[in-house]
Amino acid sequence: MLTVKVIRSVLALGYVVTILAIMPTSAQFIKQPNAWSGPHGERDNHVLGDFNGDGMTDLIRIQKDISILSNTDAFVWLSTGTRFSDQAKWGDGLVAFYGESFGAVLGDFNGDGKTDVVNFTYSHKRSDGGIVRDPLIRVWLSTGSSFRAPTVWSSISITTPVVGDFDGDGRSDVAGISGGAVRVLLSTGQSFQDAGTWATGNGNFMRAIDIDGDGRDDLVEMQPAGSTVKIWLARDKKFVLAGEFDMGSTSPKYLGDFNGDGLGDVMVIKGRKAFVRLGKPDGLGPLQEWGQDLAERGLLVGDFNGDGMADIIEFRGSWNDAKALVWLSTGSQFTGPLTWADHIRNWGKLGDFNGDGKTDFAQWQAYHSYVWLAK
Numbered sequence: 001m002l003t004v005k006v007i008r009s010v011l012a013l014g015y016v017v018t019i020l021a022i023m024p025t026s027a028q029f030i031k032q033p034n035a036w037s038g039p040h041g042e043r044d045n046h047v048l049g050d051f052n053g054d055g056m057t058d059l060i061r062i063q064k065d066i067s068i069l070s071n072t073d074a075f076v077w078l079s080t081g082t083r084f085s086d087q088a089k090w091g092d093g094l095v096a097f098y099g100e101s102f103g104a105v106l107g108d109f110n111g112d113g114k115t116d117v118v119n120f121t122y123s124h125k126r127s128d129g130g131i132v133r134d135p136l137i138r139v140w141l142s143t144g145s146s147f148r149a150p151t152v153w154s155s156i157s158i159t160t161p162v163v164g165d166f167d168g169d170g171r172s173d174v175a176g177i178s179g180g181a182v183r184v185l186l187s188t189g190q191s192f193q194d195a196g197t198w199a200t201g202n203g204n205f206m207r208a209i210d211i212d213g214d215g216r217d218d219l220v221e222m223q224p225a226g227s228t229v230k231i232w233l234a235r236d237k238k239f240v241l242a243g244e245f246d247m248g249s250t251s252p253k254y255l256g257d258f259n260g261d262g263l264g265d266v267m268v269i270k271g272r273k274a275f276v277r278l279g280k281p282d283g284l285g286p287l288q289e290w291g292q293d294l295a296e297r298g299l300l301v302g303d304f305n306g307d308g309m310a311d312i313i314e315f316r317g318s319w320n321d322a323k324a325l326v327w328l329s330t331g332s333q334f335t336g337p338l339t340w341a342d343h344i345r346n347w348g349k350l351g352d353f354n355g356d357g358k359t360d361f362a363q364w365q366a367y368h369s370y371v372w373l374a375k
Helices: none
Strands: 002-012 015-024 029-031 046-049 058-061 074-077 088-091 104-107 116-119 122-125 131-134 137-140 151-154 159-164 173-178 181-187 192-200 205-209 218-222 228-235 238-246 253-256 265-270 273-280 283-292 300-302 311-318 321-329 334-344 349-351 360-364 369-374
Touching: 029 334, 046 104, 046 349, 104 159, 151 181, 151 192, 159 205, 173 192, 205 253, 218 253, 228 283, 238 283, 253 300, 265 283, 283 334, 311 334, 334 369
Parallel strands: 192 238
Antiparallel strands: 002 015, 029 369, 046 058, 058 074, 074 088, 104 116, 116 137, 122 131, 137 151, 159 173, 173 181, 181 192, 205 218, 218 228, 228 238, 253 265, 265 273, 273 283, 300 311, 311 321, 321 334, 349 360, 360 369
């Protein structure tokens, strides 16, 4: 890959002459040896987190199909920074219902720096083979080498759960819909405390991010097939509506800290151009154009050069022959697309697999898995 760099501009015969240099771009994804190979199979069964708290992204495989409960063992592959460890059974009874409003969700629910699992609908088999399902909220806390036996943290039924730290105490909490309103369950480290209703409305599709930079996660409410987002700022045991902001497009919205100021921002793609509203203490700023040649859907957000600003990646191409295109944030715009890898599959799971502060990606097939580290 090559980059055009301005060396200097000089005045010659009354004209400004800009001197350019064609320089190699060192940043790229480097495919790692097969020593990383560990998890394989269906991609949706695998979820990423830091299960032993060492700053490197690990993988867990959780059963996603309610009809296949013969094996609900949770297997974990820990990253050593140079490979995945051999699979280890960390627990059982975990079933993730992808695409529904309940299931297994990850977070750090006791604030010890290790990723835990909360299950909003617990399922298991009776001795006669029948399926039992109850609405109790159970948590599997990570010890760093296994999950503790699950314990019931709450009996309150909620749907569309969203995990975030809504009171700023360093522990993951849960917000969800209950009785037609947004209800919050605050973690004490040992159970969920019912904090009651924090906002009215049905919540639509909600995501958590700290918009105003006060250390508490806020809610971004996205209207189905709509162009606007509502910003709900977390205050003392309530969400305050900061406003409804038009993003100019009904395409998916993406969240991240795109300028590295510690405040969450919102991005949308319209006409293959990126538009961003930057977070402010009272909501969102004006809509600004940031980049071009991006797909409207299928983008992922990560910090691929480790500068503290969120970047964009798109896996563009056919199933078995795609490119990893990256748009790097300068703090006011995206630079790209830059081809960081090619001849790969057209999907990837993001994480920091070697703990260097840069976002990498992993892919797996029926019998192999591969990691590309950002360099």
